[in-house]
Amino acid sequence: MSTPTGTRAAPVGQAAVGRRPELARLSLNTATTKHLTLPEAAAAAAAAGLSSIGVWRDRVQEVGAEQAARIVADHGLRVSSLCRGGFLTTPDDDAAQVALEDNRLAIREAATLGTRELVMVVGGLPACSAPGGPALPYPAGTPAGSGPDDPARDVLAARERVAERIAELAPYAAGHGVRLVLEALHPMFAADRAVISTLGQALDLAEPFPADVVGVVVDTYHVWWDPDLQRQVARAGAAGRIAGYQVCDWVLPLAAEPLNSRGHVGDGYVDFATVTRWVRDAGYTGDVEVEIFNEQIWAAPAEQTLATMAERHVRHVLPHL
Amino acid sequence: MSTPTGTRAAPVGQAAVGRRPELARLSLNTATTKHLTLPEAAAAAAAAGLSSIGVWRDRVQEVGAEQAARIVADHGLRVSSLCRGGFLTTPDDDAAQVALEDNRLAIREAATLGTRELVMVVGGLPACSAPGGPALPYPAGTPAGSGPDDPARDVLAARERVAERIAELAPYAAGHGVRLVLEALHPMFAADRAVISTLGQALDLAEPFPADVVGVVVDTYHVWWDPDLQRQVARAGAAGRIAGYQVCDWVLPLAAEPLNSRGHVGDGYVDFATVTRWVRDAGYTGDVEVEIFNEQIWAAPAEQTLATMAERHVRHVLPHL
Secondary structure, rough: OOOOOOOOOOOOOHHHHHHOOHHOOOOOOOOOOHOOOOOHHHHHHHHHOOOOOEEEEHHHHHHOOHHHHHHHHHHHOEEEEEEEEOOOOOOOHHHHHHHHHOOOHHHHHHHHOOOOEEEEOOOOOOOOOOOHHHHOOOOOOOOOHHHHHHHHHHHHHHHHHHHHHHHHHHHHHHHHOOEEEEEEHHHHHHOOOOOOOOHHHHHHHHOOOOOEEEEEEEHHHHOOOOOOOHHHHHHHOOOOOOOEEOOEEEEEEEEEEHHHHOOOOOOOOOOOOHHHHHHHHHOOOOOEOOOOEHHHHHHOOHHHHHHHHHHHHHHHHHHOO | OOOOOOOOOOOOOHHHHHOOHHHHHEEEHHHHHHOOOOOHHHHHHHHOOEEEEEHHHHHHHHHHHHHHHHHHOOOOOEEEEEEEOOOOOOOOHHHHHHHHHHHHHHHHHHHHHHHOEEEEEOOOOHHHHHHOOOOOOOOOOOOOOOOOOOHHHHHHHHHHHHHHHHHHHHHHHOOOOOOEEOOOOHHHHHOOOOOOHHHHHOOOOOOOOOOEEEEEEEEEHOOOOOOOHHHHHHHHHHHOOEEEEOOOOOOOOOOHHHEEEEEOOOOOOOOHHHHHHHHHOOOOEEEEEOOOOOOHHHOOOOOHHHHHHHHHHHHHHHHOO
């Protein structure tokens, strides 16, 4: 994300009067207030005293990227990140060209919004993303063996395609001053959403590229369980690749749609003190985005959601940041 | 598991006449036929032509370990593993002593059953296993910060307790000719069931002990997504620590109780050809246990479940074994 002192900081206007210094690094990701339009989300973030906002492309595209940039600036906010590019795993060449073109558009949108960070959710297995839905179970008459003979389940090949397509997008991103931010998703999403499942794997994929062209985001929900997390956060920091720190909590039981199982910081099982210290000790000085997918939180009034975000930030994250 | 040529092989009796050579390494884990008693499960496995069975402690304890051993032998079967010991993460000293005593009983049961392999599910966070259920969300008045001040969410400390208690159990296991088989569970179970989430982590924990005292099991459901899997399977094989290969498939959507989301081999997204070759290339020559938790499969007739297991084994696993 852009730092508070970055060259892309939005002008500090009238709307910034209510900023709360203790929330200077707290950012509202618009997924947390899913039902708000961008103007509504920006107003809510500013009213709560935040300095930045992470925006999803659907809400940006509703108004257009240039207008979106004005809305955010008019509220005295910075854009901490744009979510999301990616979905690069298709084995189909035509579909891959469509995906790459959409990612180029996302890169231009990020540049227009004045954020350097484009978060990338890289996509899952072809078997999970085939037109018409999952091609499962194996059709009758499937020959013995799967794997290399079964591209739809070949996670190794899917990862290779991600690497190739990141390489294809990197020069375009660099040319627009935008960083491709690889996001490791929790392994329970490996089949259907992202074949990058650990921070270490994201860093391996980022390694061939300059740190200001391909980075990683540390999202507590996705990586808290990783026994190698401390080492990989330090590695990411040493390489200058930590492009964002997203926080929300692992709560149980999982929701019927597991994607929407996330909870407010402090409502679940993540040890935010420890992970936040690792991120701090890795040299990260950027924004802390709260990105929560949760039906109950979406149904709550936005001001209540923002108030809880702020209170949890001050209690569980800020002391360790 | 005991190999077909192992010294503990059950006597080949009358019941073994129906064995199918192509299923010589296929084992029925009794969790797959949850509603069957041990005599029923053993009869079903023998009738399907299998040579071995993996047994859960609840079904063993219903008849007692000695009688269980006789039942299995009378059907001409070997015991591929006993499931399960573990649940070693409590910070409470008294509760820890109870857990250790129960694990010693499990070790004796394994020895009586004639299997060397005791599968260990090591337990989750204290916050998930507190009497009266999860201690969530944070109670009002919780001081700023969590982590080191919050033992219930301290996954690092929970892992340390696992290491200490494995060390305490290891000599007892060795004395009974039983191996403690550490199971990495899918990271979606890290909070509530097992703070071991990767095969590499299980191997790190096993390393201080002889390979015939502490081993690991490769369960496709739990580890298929791991970008480091090939390397860790090879490492496990080189160290002589692969104590079992359990197979079932990752199917979506997850069940309302995610624990019961597993599917028959071939019904989901796992690339069995590739993973099976890695296990084979690591030198594993033991049994392949099918352990499925799935309400629909539990509701199906056992002979149908066994027939599907056999058919999928021959199609998706055996060619690569």
